[in-house]
Structure formats: C-alpha cells, structure tokens
Amino acid sequence: MKPKYLFDKRYIAWNTLQIKLLNLNRPIFIFLDYDGTIVPIQEKPKQAILPESTKLLLDSLAHHPNAYVGIVSGRSMKDIRRMVKLTSLFYIANHGYEIYSRKIKWSHPIVTDIVPILKKLRTNFEKSLKAIHGVLIENKIITLSIHYRQLSGTPVSTLKKIIKSKMQEYSRCLKISSGKKVFEIKPRINWNKGKAIFKLIELFNVTAKPLIVYIGDDRTDEDAFRLLPKEAFTIYVGSNFSSKAKYLLNHPNEVILFLKKLNHSLVLRKEM
Ligand SMILES: [Mg+2]
Structure with a gap:
C-alpha cells in the first residue's frame, strides 16, 4: 500500500x-x-x-x-x-x-571486532580514492561513509567498482549499501x-x-x-x-x- x-x-x-x-x-x-x-x-x-x-x-x-x-x-x-x-x-x-x-x-557487541578492520580499510581508501575529485570519506569508527555528492570527472559506477575491489578482502565481515549520494560500509550482520x-x-x-x-x-x-x-x-x-x-x-x-x-x-x- x-x-x-x-x-x-x-x-x-x-x-x-x-x-x-x-x-x-x-x-x-x-x-x-x-x-x-x-x-x-x-x-x-x-x-x-x-x-x-x-x-x-x-x-x-x-x-x-x-x-x-x-x-x-x-x-x-x-x-x-x-x-x-x-x-x-x-x-x-x-x-x-x-x-x-x-x-x-x-x-x-560486534563493534570490538569491527573497529580495527575498518581502520585498515579506511587507510586503504584514503590512498586509493585520493585522486578522485569530490569524494568525502567519513570515519564513523563502527561504520564508514563515502560521500560523493560533489563527485566530478569520475562516474559513480567507477567509484563503486574501486570501493568494491578494495572491500573484497573483507567481504566476509563487511557489506556495502547505498544511501543518498553516499556508500555506507557496515558490519555484515543483520x-x-x-x-x-x-x-x-x-x-x-x-x-x-x-x-x-x-x-x-x-x-x-x-x-x-x-x-x-x-x-x-x-x-x-x-x-x-x-x-x-x-x-x-x-x-x-x-x-x-x-x-x-x-x-x-x-x-x-x-x-x-
Ligand atoms: Mg535521512
């Protein structure tokens, strides 16, 4: 309805x-x-x-x-x-x-396990997304937001591809979802x-x-x-x-x- x-x-x-x-x-x-x-x-x-x-x-x-x-x-x-x-x-x-x-x-309770993993991934993103204009990485300790409201020169699909490839190693414990002009990386739990x-x-x-x-x-x-x-x-x-x-x-x-x-x-x- x-x-x-x-x-x-x-x-x-x-x-x-x-x-x-x-x-x-x-x-x-x-x-x-x-x-x-x-x-x-x-x-x-x-x-x-x-x-x-x-x-x-x-x-x-x-x-x-x-x-x-x-x-x-x-x-x-x-x-x-x-x-x-x-x-x-x-x-x-x-x-x-x-x-x-x-x-x-x-x-x-998942927080204790996830914090060090996200920290590593964040450092990784900071390096790999450095050259992309208009991307804002927000460190939220337990989750990670990649804002792209001001993205220019790079298609969103390319940005997503890069993020996904960097996340592959952590796919057992992390997941990605999309919000309004933002990718959210969160613990893979329900x-x-x-x-x-x-x-x-x-x-x-x-x-x-x-x-x-x-x-x-x-x-x-x-x-x-x-x-x-x-x-x-x-x-x-x-x-x-x-x-x-x-x-x-x-x-x-x-x-x-x-x-x-x-x-x-x-x-x-x-x-x-
Ligand atoms: Mg809202």
Missing part, C-alpha cells in the same frame, strides 16, 4: 493520530531521522544545522510526561550529538550500532535502525507497550517502517511512493509542522 499524505485536505490521518494522543495512557516514543527529515539535506553534512527553534520544539516534546524523543541517524554518535546538543533526547547513531541517553550507553529501536525500548525498560512514531526519509529508515508494529505511526519524508511507511510528508518543513501539532496535542493531554 502506498503511503498516504498526512496533511490531506480533510486532515483525516492527522485527526486519527490526535484522538489517539489525547486518550493516550501509555508511553509514546518519537523517533526522528536527522538529515532530510528534521533538516533539509545539504551539500556537506556539516552544513545541515538544526535551527534553534527546532531544538526548542524537540526539547519541549521530550519533557512531556511519558514521552521519549530521540534521533535515529547514520551519523556517528559524536557527530549527531554535536549537531543536536540536547540532553533531554536519546540518540541512536551509526545506523543503530550505538545508543546513548542520559542514562543509557550501549553499543552492538542489524539496522529498526532493530535498534526495539533494543532502545528494551533498554528504557518501560512497563506498558508504547505508541511509536517514526519519521525518516532514507532507505535505512525503511527497515524501521517494515519492522515496527502495525499501530505505529510511520511517516516517510519525500516522494517515494513505494515506501513501507503508512504516511507521507513532502519536506522537513512539514515534519516541523507535524511535530508542533504533536507537541500541542501532548500539552492538551497533560491538561486533561
């Missing part, structure tokens, strides 16, 4: 969620991807700065009783925490391999953003079954859309109508509008 536009003319989808929110007597978990979801994608990852007003909004959401709000990103933990800088939020970084909040610090969400909920040790809201724009968010329970409120950002999310928003601006409405509903719930 195609995702439905969340702000349809008669606000049917939104009203359904609002009724649920106003009567909610269990925890709510709000998961937000970062790039392309709460901030528009930029040429360089460091240019995707979160506006102060969005920070205030996220902080306000996270302070409602029984509300847990956090970011689920492919960025490294250090990077995503530096971009958001809110201690009231939780963070799932590196495509799910790391979880952090004021009370929780967790990383996937782990993703979706699985990390369940891990996080387990770590928070909530007693009642939570209502989940998940918003994301990337291919890696599809794992979460696929794995989350039916009643979860999944929202895809963009124009890919084959997304497994239930709902769709066009742009990060609409995500912010949605979060404002969500915040307002939680205020009303508190006052009831």
